[in-house]
Amino acid sequence: MLLSQVETPSYIIDEGKLIKNLKVLERVQQEAGCKILLAQKAFSNFCVYPLIGQYLAGTTASGLYEARLGKEEMGKENHVFAPAYKEADMDELVKLCDHIIFNSVAQLMKYKDKCLKAGVSIGLRVNPECSTQGDHAIYDPCSKGSRLGVTLSNLQQAIENNPDVLKGVDGLHFHTLCEQNSDDLETTIEVVKEKFGQYLNKMSWINMGGGHHISREDYDVNRLIRIIKDVKETYDVDVYLEPGEAIALNAGYLMTEVLDIVDNEIKTLILDTSAACHMPDVLEMPYRPPLMNSYEWDKKPYKYRLSSYTCLAGDIIGDYSFNREIKVGDRLVFEDMAIYSMVKNNTFNGIPLPSIYLQKQDGDCQLIKKFGYEDFKNRLS
Numbered sequence: 078m079l080l081s082q083v084e085t086p087s088y089i090i091d092e093g094k095l096i097k098n099l100k101v102l103e104r105v106q107q108e109a110g111c112k113i114l115l116a117q118k119a120f121s122n123f124c125v126y127p128l129i130g131q132y133l134a135g136t137t138a139s140g141l142y143e144a145r146l147g148k149e150e151m152g153k154e155n156h157v158f159a160p161a162y163k164e165a166d167m168d169e170l171v172k173l174c175d176h177i178i179f180n181s182v183a184q185l186m187k188y189k190d191k192c193l194k195a196g197v198s199i200g201l202r203v204n205p206e207c208s209t210q211g212d213h214a215i216y217d218p219c220s221k222g223s224r225l226g227v228t229l230s231n232l233q234q235a236i237e238n239n240p241d242v243l244k245g246v247d248g249l250h251f252h253t254l255c256e257q258n259s260d261d262l263e264t265t266i267e268v269v270k271e272k273f274g275q276y277l278n279k280m281s282w283i284n285m286g287g288g289h290h291i292s293r294e295d296y297d298v299n300r301l302i303r304i305i306k307d308v309k310e311t312y313d314v315d316v317y318l319e320p321g322e323a324i325a326l327n328a329g330y331l332m333t334e335v336l337d338i339v340d341n342e343i344k345t346l347i348l349d350t351s352a353a354c355h356m357p358d359v360l361e362m363p364y365r366p367p368l369m370n371s372y373e374w375d376k377k378p379y380k381y382r383l384s385s386y387t388c389l390a391g392d393i394i395g396d397y398s399f400n401r402e403i404k405v406g407d408r409l410v411f412e413d414m415a416i417y418s419m420v421k422n423n424t425f426n427g428i429p430l431p432s433i434y435l436q437k438q439d440g441d442c443q444l445i446k447k448f449g450y451e452d453f454k455n456r457l458s
């Protein structure tokens with residue numbers, strides 16, 4: 078089926094663009110000698126896990142369900158990090174995961190023996206307290222009072238109370254970036270070395286988290302490779318990265334249709350999609366998603382506000398302008414819709430979930446999944 082023939086609303090994963098990203102990541106792995114994991118929180122479309130598994134070392138999870146999905150559908154290295162684990166989940170996780178990362182010394186001490194008995198490699202997430210992102214405070218794990226990762230002073234205190242705290246711990250993990258370039262990683266690494274280098278000397282691996290926008294056009298891949306090689310040599314450790322966005326960046330679309338046009342000083346297009354339901358990051362972050370064949374608000378003669386058919390007044394996707402008049406029945410295509418979209422969507426207002434298609438490299442769009450009333454009803458009681 079051609080892209081122009083898929084029903085709306087639909088997400089379309091672009092296999093060719095996915096492969097393009099994976100090739101960049103493969104180069105990093107080969108030239109830096111590191112391992113890259115898919116952070117499933119950004120993209121969990123397991124129909125392409127066999128493809129992703131051809132390039133990457135494995136998966137990382139935010140909890141039990143993602144860990145199970147990674148094991149079932151990719152079956153390579155399987156890591157997990159969560160701010161805390163429930164006991165029942167840990168019983169399962171030690172069977173599913175080869176690496177388990179803890180967020181606090183208390184969690185580490187609670188589950189250390191269980192992990193060691195199961196032969197799981199243990200990691201501890203540290204907080205370098207080095208903020209490098211200005212715009213998005215809710216995505217900054219280094220903000221003041223952050224619950225994410227053990228600070229140096231808390232770690233020192235814990236070791237003072239119990240010198241065996243790090244016994245059995247194989248790796249350190251940090252995650253501080255969000256859509257950032259390797260200059261910010263370089264800044265962070267300097268702080269990590271200064272604060273945690275003494276502990277890293279005794280570890281066998283370090284995980285530098287996600288947020289590395291490696292597949293973005295302007296990303297300095299050579300600098301990333303240099304940083305990784307330096308850390309590997311200095312501390313004699315294996316290096317992991319676990320990006321989510323970089324894997325499927327710009328590798329998906331959301332196809333929608335114009336249902337109505339409301340003219341109240343501003344022309345608003347009512348679409349059969351929703352920021353709140355189908356692209357929640359647009360409201361959460363917030364940001365204005367790229368839209369094919371559209372321009373900034375004041376650039377072209379035909380100006381529209383793009384909105385949704387939910388009841389939420391603020392369910393507004395953004396203001397755009399076009400070369401041509403938009404009519405009811407026209408189809409519009411949002412870009413960069415593979416990441417943090419399908420994993421976060423919902424059926425608020427009983428709005429249907431978009432179908433999922435995979436566009437093969439020859440342009441053919443294959444239906445992966447269609448959703449219906451039962452998917453809405455089954456989440457409720």
Ligand SMILES: Cc1ncc(COP(=O)(O)O)c(C=O)c1O
Binds near residue numbers: 158287288289
């Ligand atoms: C611990 C951890 N690892 C990896 C990621 C993936 O980050 P991104 O999708 O920005 O690359 C996140 C995102 O929040 C995270 O919290």
